[in-house]
Amino acid sequence: MTYSPRTYRITVSTLFFMAGLCFSSWASRIATIQQSLGLNEAGLGAVLFALPVGLMLSLPLSGWAVSKIGSRKVLAASLTLYGLMLVCLGLANSVTLLIVCLIFFGMASNAVNISVNTQAVATENLYPKPIMASFHGLWSLAGFVGAGIGTFMIGNNVATLTHFLIIGGIVLVAVGICWAFLHDDNGKSERGPAFVKPDKFLITLGAIAFCSMIIEGAMFDWSTIYFKKIVGAEKGWIGAGYTAGMCAMASGRFVADWFSHKFGLKRTLQISGLLSLSGCMIAVIFPILIPAMLGFLLIGAGISSVVPMVYSAAGKSETMQPGPAIAAVSTISFTGFLIGPPMIGFIAEASNLKISFLFLAAMAVCVIVFTTRAKI
Known part of the structure; x- marks a missing residue:
């Protein structure tokens, strides 16, 4: 029905x-x-x-x-x-x-x-x-x-x-x-077989999400530590960066559809990367409570739309069915979510936590570069 x-x-x-x-x-x-x-x-x-x-x-x-x-x-x-x-x-x-x-x-x-x-x-x-x-x-x-x-x-x-x-x-x-x-699809699709090698389009989408998910995973696991050790926030404020980021992430997802419809997928992802880059740089250059909160707010806004936009684009693949296409992109992107937090730890151990957040800024640059070069 x-x-x-x-x-x-x-x-x-x-x-x-x-x-x-x-x-x-x-x-x-x-x-x-x-x-x-x-x-x-x-x-x-x-x-x-x-x-x-x-x-x-x-x-x-x-x-x-x-x-x-x-x-x-x-x-x-x-x-x-x-x-x-x-x-x-x-x-x-x-x-x-x-x-x-x-x-x-x-x-x-x-x-x-x-x-x-x-x-x-x-x-x-x-x-x-x-x-x-x-x-x-x-x-x-x-x-x-x-x-x-x-x-x-x-x-x-x-x-x-x-x-x-x-x-x-x-x-x-x-x-x-x-x-x-629910949509009664019964596993039937006219858009290609279930298993084929992901094409360049899907791999590029996965790479964009991979870089963004590295930033997201690091924000989840390291934001309170950053505010405690680098910002020097008082006990009641060490979760401020995480809260700011999560609020911006949730809010951003409710405006991302409108923005994408008005300005297009490519521009949306480019601006997402730019917001993440700006947030990381502000948090590193100005490790003070209010500027750092603003930085994490921008990071949350930047990562908010990347995964849903990428999943939406993957689901419209012309070479794979929606489920396997989303699974392929999810596999690539989730790897970033897993390796992001430990990589931040390794970099911080070798140098310091501020330097590790510059690595996140580099990932944001990659989001912009991959999106700019992608045919989306």
Whole structure:
């Protein structure tokens, strides 16, 4: 059955929000789980590595599954698994169980990412202007909501399992309601086979996202450390850079579609790189609270539109089906998200943290250069 574009948009938006709520709920209770299992920082870091392992394991499988059985079925199954694995994380009473659950949680997360973006591309094709970034904006908004719910649960001494049962239940209900209103693609596509070597266009898109994701990963993991050690912020302000960046990232995604429609994809990505470059340079040259906050605000604005714009373009590939095309670009870009934070650590150890942020500025320059040379 076919529905109106608005119905599809509301449905896909809801599931983007559920995916963000699921992940942020887990993130909000990491410290609680660390304490309950008696993990030190090194132990926690080792355990958390299970999440990207699961993500990487599922990358090729997710694209194949979307092409064979359709993004609708994959999205419903993977988001259901995502909610169930969140509950399992609340049940995990040993490090071994936690690692196993995190691997499956990561696998489900990536399958949701590929399939929901494939649904988003199909929905965007029904509109005369871009809408992809707004979907990702709802994922970011869900991050704030999930963090707020987590803070409330912790403040009221609600057990982690109870918290995760509530969120998991909401996710499962949402899947049940939205199932009938998703694009019923059944894995059928007229745009090429499921598996072919990504062409130059997709590789270039992946390279643009790779550089931007290095910046994004570093901002997530190193912003508070930068404000503590370089900016010298007081205890209550060490999270100011992270907050500024996240707020700008979420807000930027709600205006990126309008900007892209008005000025084009190439100009949008070029300006995104320029904003990230400016933010990195301000944070390095003026390591003072207010200028540094402005710098991280610009970084957040710069990285906000890159991934959704790149996914949107990949989903319109003429050589690969949308699911595998998005999976190919996601594989390249996610590698940047993984290697970014440790690279910052290595550079900081060899020199200092300010120099490492100049490396992020270089990645922003690469976003501009790759975009300028790309035929998009």
